[in-house]
Amino acid sequence: MRRAFAKVQLARCCIIAALIVGASRLALAQDGFVIIVNQANPATSLTEKDVSRIFLRKQATWPGGRRAQPVDQVESSPVRRKFSDAIHEMDVASVKSYWQELVFSGRGEPPPERASDADVVVFVRANVNAIGYVARTANVADVKTITLSK
Amino acid sequence: MRRRATTCVIALAGLCIAASQARGQGGEVTPAIFHGFGGWAYGKTSNNNYLSGLPIGNYRTASMALSFAAPVSDKLEVYAQGGISEDEDESETTLSYAFAEYKVSDRFSFRVGHVKHPFGIYTEVFTVGTLRPFLDLPQGFYGPVGFAGQAYNGVGVAGSKDIGAWSAAYDLYAGGNTLDKLHVQEEFYHSVVAQNSGEEAELQSTRNVVGGRLVLHTPVRGLSVGSSAYTGTLDEPAANRRTVVAGQLEFRSNRWTLESEVGHLDQVDDERATGGYALAAFRLTPEWQVGAQYDYLKNVFHGVNPSAAPSLQFHREGAVALSYWVSRSLVIKGEYHLVNGNRFAIPNSEALVSTIGAGQLRGVTHLIQFGAQFSF
Numbered sequence: 200m201r202r203a204f205a206k207v208q209l210a211r212c213c214i215i216a217a218l219i220v221g222a223s224r225l226a227l228a229q230d231g232f233v234i235i236v237n238q239a240n241p242a243t244s245l246t247e248k249d250v251s252r253i254f255l256r257k258q259a260t261w262p263g264g265r266r267a268q269p270v271d272q273v274e275s276s277p278v279r280r281k282f283s284d285a286i287h288e289m290d291v292a293s294v295k296s297y298w299q300e301l302v303f304s305g306r307g308e309p310p311p312e313r314a315s316d317a318d319v320v321v322f323v324r325a326n327v328n329a330i331g332y333v334a335r336t337a338n339v340a341d342v343k344t345i346t347l348s349k
Numbered sequence: 350m351r352r353r354a355t356t357c358v359i360a361l362a363g364l365c366i367a368a369s370q371a372r373g374q375g376g377e378v379t380p381a382i383f384h385g386f387g388g389w390a391y392g393k394t395s396n397n398n399y400l401s402g403l404p405i406g407n408y409r410t411a412s413m414a415l416s417f418a419a420p421v422s423d424k425l426e427v428y429a430q431g432g433i434s435e436d437e438d439e440s441e442t443t444l445s446y447a448f449a450e451y452k453v454s455d456r457f458s459f460r461v462g463h464v465k466h467p468f469g470i471y472t473e474v475f476t477v478g479t480l481r482p483f484l485d486l487p488q489g490f491y492g493p494v495g496f497a498g499q500a501y502n503g504v505g506v507a508g509s510k511d512i513g514a515w516s517a518a519y520d521l522y523a524g525g526n527t528l529d530k531l532h533v534q535e536e537f538y539h540s541v542v543a544q545n546s547g548e549e550a551e552l553q554s555t556r557n558v559v560g561g562r563l564v565l566h567t568p569v570r571g572l573s574v575g576s577s578a579y580t581g582t583l584d585e586p587a588a589n590r591r592t593v594v595a596g597q598l599e600f601r602s603n604r605w606t607l608e609s610e611v612g613h614l615d616q617v618d619d620e621r622a623t624g625g626y627a628l629a630a631f632r633l634t635p636e637w638q639v640g641a642q643y644d645y646l647k648n649v650f651h652g653v654n655p656s657a658a659p660s661l662q663f664h665r666e667g668a669v670a671l672s673y674w675v676s677r678s679l680v681i682k683g684e685y686h687l688v689n690g691n692r693f694a695i696p697n698s699e700a701l702v703s704t705i706g707a708g709q710l711r712g713v714t715h716l717i718q719f720g721a722q723f724s725f
Binding site for chain 2: 257258259260266288289290292293295296299300302303304305306307308
């Protein structure tokens with residue numbers, strides 16, 4: 200009886216730990232960066248999976264059929280590292296290998312890269328279908344931030 | 350050879366001109382995007398010729414390729430890739446692919462032209478060294494035995510679809526393909542190798558090809574399983590039917606690469622081959638990677654007596670590698686391979702008959718090679 204009780208307690212601890220890890224990962228994502236879109240974009244929230252699929256060009260369009268235009272930050276950017284870890288669950292180098300595979304098999308091109316948060320904001324402001332990510336501390340006055348969910 | 354190289358250059362130049370006029374969505378001019386890759390390797394064997402290795406050592410294995418993508422419109426894109434490679438025998442210019450893709454949606458795109466052959470894990474990136482742990486792909490599956498060509502000439506459709514937590518990617522195509530085949534062994538069994546000495550590999554064409562590939566990406570990130578197959582008839586008077594089927598299993602994470610593929614070729618009244626490999630690689634740090642692989646191939650040629658040199662029919666190999674990745678765009682690799690069998694590791698074709706006649710064909714080959722591979 201005591202052993203069975205201990206097993207139940209262990210299972211509960213594992214579930215709670217998993218929930219904490221999942222929640223902290225989402226919190227990390229939302230602490231490290233924000234997702235931005237053009238103010239004319241009707242989207243208000245996206246799941247992590249949606250964002251990952253758009254940036255990896257597995258999903259080419261927004262709901263409604265408009266072509267999505269993701270914009271990445273340069274490989275050396277700390278915010279890109281946080282974004283890759285949280286959204287793609289891959290490090291930046293692995294994402295680069297993913298793109299090499301698609302590029303050299305003639306299956307796609309990576310999103311354009313910008314050198315700073317400000318450059319990403321400029322791109323998103325200028326392109327109605329654009330989506331980007333910037334550090335939480337960046338000035339996002341003329342673009343729209345959207346909610347990220349699991 | 351010169352004519353083929355000229356054709357390749359003209360095709361690329363034409364596509365470049367077309368690309369310079371490319372227009373993206375909204376009417377803005379979208380420049381063509383260029384990429385490239387290449388490498389160099391040194392190899393030395395204990396005996397026999399294998400991969401970049403020669404018994405006396407070989408510095409001449411080098412290659413370079415350029416590829417570009419040109420967005421012509423929102424849905425239409427043109428892709429092309431050409432390259433040049435050099436080894437101890439010759440220089441070769443190739444047009445890897447040149448095709449147009451019309452993308453209707455994520456689920457459906459239409460491709461036409463000289464299209465990369467969607468077969469297995471690596472056929473579409475066969476020559477890109479920065480996408481694999483070893484300098485060369487496992488010969489038991491990707492060697493010049495004829496499982497898959499690098500491209501098909503024809504039409505195809507491709508797409509992907511989410512199915513719950515899974516996703517599926519498919520390719521279907523029809524047309525013809527051409528592949529490299531090391532045929533000196535078969536010619537030896539047919540006693541014609543002496544007349545054709547010097548040409549160890551032949552280009553073999555298959556027509557009326559229909560085929561496809563299906564890859565399922567599981568809910569476990571990086572884990573996928575898939576299958577490829579095609580069938581067609583050989584472009585020669587006998588028109589034997591040629592059918593190839595293969596399966597693949599792959600897991601990739603930031604640190605691990607675990608892969609295995611098996612393939613079976615059946616060429617009616619001609620030959621059969623079964624081969625495959627298992628590969629594991631681990632990144633000790635972002636820079637240092639270790640890898641190990643085992644691959645094998647068993648070939649059976651129809652209507653011949655292989656008893657004079659049975660080792661020409663099989664290949665078994667174990668290999669280990671240590672790589673230093675300066676970045677994902679530049680890697681330096683050092684390797685050791687132990688090969689048993691002479692399906693791929695053989696003496697010069699000019700010397701094959703006399704070597705076997707003198708009982709000096711050695712079935713075991715040791716190879717060390719190192720080199721660098723890059724992409725941009």
